[in-house]
Amino acid sequence: MIYEASTLAVIIFFLFVGLTLGISFRLGRTAKSSQGYFAAHGQIPWFVNGVAFAGDYLSAASFLGICGMIAFYGYDGFLYSIGYLAGWIVALFVIAEPMKRLGKYTFADALNSKFKSPGIQVAAGISTLVVSIFYLIPQMVGAGVLVTPLLGFPHWAGVCIVGATVILIVVTAGMVSTTWVQFLKGSLLVLFSTILTVIILVRGFTVESGGVDGHVFRTLGPFQNETLAEEISALQTHPWSLVALDEAWENLPFVKLRDEKTQAITVWYRQHLDENQSLLQEAQYVSLTAEGKELVNGFPKGKRAGEPQLHPVGHLSHLPEQQTHTGALGPLKFFSTLQESEVILWGKQIVRESDGSVTTVYFQKPTQGSRILRPGEHPNFKGIRSNNPLDKLNFVSLMLALFCGTASLPHILIRYYTVKDEVSARKSTIVGITSIGFFYVLSLYMGLGAMTSGALDVTNSNMAAPLLARSISEWLFAAISAIAFTTVLGTVSGLILASAGAVTHDLVGHLLKIKLNDAEQVRVAKLSSVVVGLIAIVLGILFEKLNVSYLVGWAFSVAASANLPSLVMLLFWRKTTYQGVIAALIVGMVSSLGWILSSADTFVEVFGLKAEQALVPFSQPGIVTIPLGFLTLIVVSLMTQPQAEPSKS
Amino acid sequence: MSSVRNNRLAAQLFSLYLLFYSGFILINIFAPQLMEMTPLAGVNVAIWYGFGLIILAVILAFLYGLLCQPIHDRPSESSVPQSGKDIRA
Structure with a gap:
């Protein structure tokens, strides 16, 4: 924007x-004084x-x-x-x-x-x-x-x-x-x-068909799958034609339409209603061509308001009982209304085309309120509903690191x-x-x-x-x-x-x-x-581009893995030795940092590699590295006990 | 010493919170469908439990503040929340 x-x-x-x-x-x-500089004089x-x-x-x-x-x-x-x-x-x-x-x-x-x-x-x-x-x-x-x-x-x-x-x-x-x-x-x-x-x-909530700029996100169809191209060309509302897709787009749920008047190309999300019919929903995209030009929804990106840019998003498509506006809501009614509504969320798909351009498509994802208000919609937490126990660990690990x-x-x-x-x-x-x-x-x-x-x-x-x-x-x-x-x-x-x-x-x-x-x-x-x-x-x-809360999650993991074991054990375990503390600090810090750098998220977002190449099975290190810190401290402390136990004070 | 008592109190309140927090994680792992139920006012368990955890943390914090005894015990002082003010640094 x-x-x-x-x-x-x-x-x-x-x-x-x-x-x-x-x-x-x-x-x-x-x-x-230094006391004032670092600790505000303790006052x-x-x-x-x-x-x-x-x-x-x-x-x-x-x-x-x-x-x-x-x-x-x-x-x-x-x-x-x-x-x-x-x-x-x-x-x-x-x-x-x-x-x-x-x-x-x-x-x-x-x-x-x-x-x-x-x-x-x-x-x-x-x-x-x-x-x-x-x-x-x-x-x-x-x-x-x-x-x-x-x-x-x-x-x-x-x-x-x-x-x-x-x-x-x-x-x-x-x-x-x-x-x-x-x-x-x-x-x-x-x-x-x-x-x-x-x-x-x-x-309160209001049913809208687009964001605050007044742009209405369109839906075309339903069309018969076999005659999609002909039906689109025959549309009276707009002079559109179906564009042949680059191989990078194959198997993706999108079609491209060319506006015969302006020659601009738009991308649409294809929603299959059943075996024969599908609907087309307007998507938005940003394309970075090999020559470094940036296109937004088919036009060169503008610099000022009114020129081509991505439309603001975020609207409700249905409210319970066919309402269009709820008026003021109480703090609980707010949730119970949303629970029964439908919201347009936006999905994201990156397509690397054979001519070297990279296109990011943002498409509408109508989502039930009941799904929005439960855990597990974010790609990183989807695992909690999976049958594979390893997928659930990302969630547990994050909750542990935050704690x-x-x-x-x-x-x-x-x-x-x-x-x-x-x-x-x-x-x-x-x-x-x-x-x-x-x-x-x-x-x-x-x-x-x-x-x-x-x-x-x-x-x-x-x-x-x-x-x-x-x-x-x-x-x-x-x-x-x-x-x-x-x-x-x-x-x-x-x-x-x-x-x-x-x-x-x-x-x-x-x-x-x-x-x-x-x-x-x-x-x-x-x-x-x-x-x-x-x-x-x-x-x-x-x-x-990384969500800042996600980044903070990492900082918490490193802090918890490196510092917490020593801090807690020093306070509650008499046999803690200084060697144990040093070992726990170093092991906790290095292991959590190493884990984060080898995780799928870093591979994709920072190094630009594929998620499958990641070296560790999930992104959040806490569940492995926090216990590892404690274990290191205990083992090293036990190995380095002083010969004569000093008397308790 | 009152600090021993304070430590025990802290440990008890901490365990209580840990129990509820672990409950939240365990439900999400083993019975995520439970989070979608709407037992009260059309609001689902996920929101009730989430708000509950936040409010519980605040309540426990206040409870601890109320019940904690001054570190340097003095027989005449009772364990009212402001008692800390009387203590010299």
Whole structure:
């Protein structure tokens, strides 16, 4: 789709971002020591810290990714909401208080408080760095997503703006301003999501025949299969003729029609009604020719509104009892109505033709509401209904990684050091869980609201939530985008700070054995922030098309596999040795990363290879690599028990 | 020590949640058709269970906050939620 900037949106957006930066600079002046830079002097009030947890956590992934996934596939996106929140239970009941008790600045400090081993510090530092960078990718992709429709910039420009702004925030401020900014954004995000949900419920559902641009998606037929070509040529409504298909299109359910007036070629999805008859449903396509020309639905892609571009999608084709409009709906009636309706979802098929051009067809998939509201519509979760147990593992593995991942995320862990004691750590976690839980309940309404908003960009699921807001009002769109954008800024700052802390304390301090004084520590941290920020910018541009929530799922897997086994065993198993901790960190990190890089998803989306060539049977590593981390720790610890057991203290 | 009691409480609440969370995963694996049933108000089990898990997490978090005793035990203090405020850092 082509996005035009609106002046109002741009003004609100820059006001918001300017305000955020202003607060950062103002508050940042008070944080000059390293204690202030990394841990906000441990003086953030628990309530503020709790909402800041929500600000940190409800990042691009939650807001953009989950809404997008629900809008495209229904309930499956909500699985992420459930899993992300469940992870907080682990954080609250298992990790929160011990972390506060043991650590000083970083996760590695906490792990290492018992052993004082440089090896642990280095391994945990590297793992923090790896997880942070993995988690940074979806945030940066999300930033690009937000800027595109809002300011009309290309994706890479959005990523660069965020990168530059964040580096500026982190270098000038540190943890104090990051926390206050997250507090501000966390509250606003929840507030505006509530407003959006209320508007969705008041708007209700309406039967439409296309998206918000007024384009009506046509259906032709029914035709007799044997005389399809003749019947189409004989159509009075349009001068169409059937086009002979390239061999790449054979066995695919599509036909191509040429408009004899304009010579434009359109693609239609062929739905077989029975053995003899079929219907043709209008599809959309983008074709990239071997010469590098881009065609949209048969015409060269336009640059301005009104010129050829993909039509926005997302409409209901049937409501229960032949209604055409429901009017306002209650929060439960919303689901029960959708349950009985039919929604047009969109499928995607990539065709590589013999002349070198690559065509992506987007076709209508009328889907019963009852299917949308159950798990298993997304290609990655289809397995739960399969008879092959291996197919079900992807789902189990993801749910496990989300459950274990939250409590192992470095930027969440460092937030425990910004409050004064264990009680405050506990209280702020409770505030965090409440705000985040409330938001996730809303996420299902927003996702389904976007699904039926008629405003979706069929090529990019991450865009669903901002486009939903735009279908309501330009003002709301600007506000929501600005909040989401600044939330990205905050999360990215948090992650970069966590990485900078890891580099300064864990790597420079222990690996290179350089003693730094306070001012030098802050200087090294700022320098590493710039480097990590630049890496994040590059990765954010490379991974543009992947759903951000999916990417976050991976970051959770790596965090859970690498960090959780050591963290939990250190707290609950007396026989844990430092060798065991180091081994578990390394094995968990390497195995989960290796698994992800060898999975079908990476093969298809990143390397451009075939899914069948993947080296591992399913994409989500958690179910294998988390237990592997625990096992490694136990085995290595047992092998390296000290000769004389020290007395219990 | 109250921290032992707090730890036990945390473990109990954690186990309770784990039970419900595992239930959700197991139903999805072994009886996905159960998720499609609409037992109440025309809303299916998948949504009820999903919302239930989120609300349960919030309830357990509050319960923990209410029942937790101050870490540095003082006989005169009761386990009211605000008691944490009285503790010195």
